Amino acid sequence: MEIVSSLLDLRTARLSLDGTVGLVPTMGYLHEGHLSLVERAKAENRRVLVSIFVNPSQFGPSEDLSKYPRDLERDLSLLRPLGVDLVWTPTAEIMYPPGYQTWVEVEALSKGLEGAMRPGHFRGVGTVVAKLFNATQPDKAYFGQKDAQQVAVIRRMATDLNFPLEVIVCPTHREADGLAMSSRNVYLNVDERRAAVVLFRALSAAKELHEAGERDAERLRARMKETLAGEPLAQAQYVSCADYDSLEELDTVTGKALLSLAVYFGKTRLIDNFVLG
């Protein structure tokens, strides 16, 4: 497993990779969700490239960039047994050198949900992923469904900008009690960790309602809110029942839809989602 940082070393190492290449872009502090992406990439490509980069441009000024968890040695030790060929660990100076001024924006899909709560977030995501795609030239790139809007934005960008690659979306990995795996889960104290399962419970309750035939999106949102309200440590930021493709809020669920929510536990903000239909 080769580990490179500079663009020049990356270019050289990339040129030496023969056959198809699967890219797994990460911000490090890897968990089983990331590792399942790596395993899928390994199964579908001759070579696997993992990038580890905590991208400053997708964090707002009041967000957790500086305290975002990092442990490169641990990450590398998790990747080695999986047969990863190349790990790219650029610095912020490599990705955004002085004079940097180019931004990629996916307009409509970036406006609601996470985009409404985190202005500029998806501009940072779109930009860094365009850079990762160009720098690593993968045949396929792997992302987790956990970040549903991110996945929608990246798929749209890849199509709109004619990137010659396939974006693969993999299911959300969950802890035994249903909590979606996230590097941010380490922020939770014991009580918050116990309470955090309420995201899964809220989504499950709305999904049950949908399976029982409910098509009024407001009732599905209300069911999620009620469930969240039953957990004193949870402070809901938004709950949504949106069209799966456009991410616009629905009145009535007719086709494929996305249930999603963002919830604070103290200062820790968690998101999760289910796809309906």
Place this chain on the structure above:
Amino acid sequence: MEIVSSLLDLRTARLSLDGTVGLVPTMGYLHEGHLSLVERAKAENRRVLVSIFVNPSQFGPSEDLSKYPRDLERDLSLLRPLGVDLVWTPTAEIMYPPGYQTWVEVEALSKGLEGAMRPGHFRGVGTVVAKLFNATQPDKAYFGQKDAQQVAVIRRMATDLNFPLEVIVCPTHREADGLAMSSRNVYLNVDERRAAVVLFRALSAAKELHEAGERDAERLRARMKETLAGEPLAQAQYVSCADYDSLEELDTVTGKALLSLAVYFGKTRLIDNFVLG
């Protein structure tokens, strides 16, 4: 010489091109300037790909998109003798299908000069060039110095977004009297065509002043304005003496600088530039 329109046909044809590929992106209605780019691309690459696409997203609502000159048969007959391998002629529907919403913006470099006169122009340029780069995967891409700010924006974008290719800038081709070649020159009537040489004369006058030792940028701009004022058919829109890299207006010329101007003749708008130093 293969000619394709759809993305699928382009992808297939591109995969069949062996060796290095030079891309010459054009809006068609080719003149000797374009052909010199093709010749340079042919000399430096095993294969040459020319795109012909009048990109709607770089025209403002009051600009000349609908009347921009087009003659595909003539263009193809000019390219055939030059040994071009592949011509891509996408439609607006192929490049911007329903739901299209991704834009590439190079911020600081897009603000002044042409960007100030043509809001959104360089967002359209950056976006379409990113799409052309991804769709055609060239080793080198060729642009004319005639569009100096466009070249600055594209070079910055290619570096910032880590495109794995080289942007090559070629000298401006001129008519015998000095008028820079442009597809828009066909808009000029006989009197305007005669008058249009004033752009070259204004740039030459300022360059002479610079060669004589003048370093006050305002005096260089004034010399261009005086020259333009001597031509009754010319209506100057801007004259500029800017830093070559940042494109910011200069007080004093110390290093490499860009003299540039935009001038109306009736409804026809022409631009030109000289590099100093």
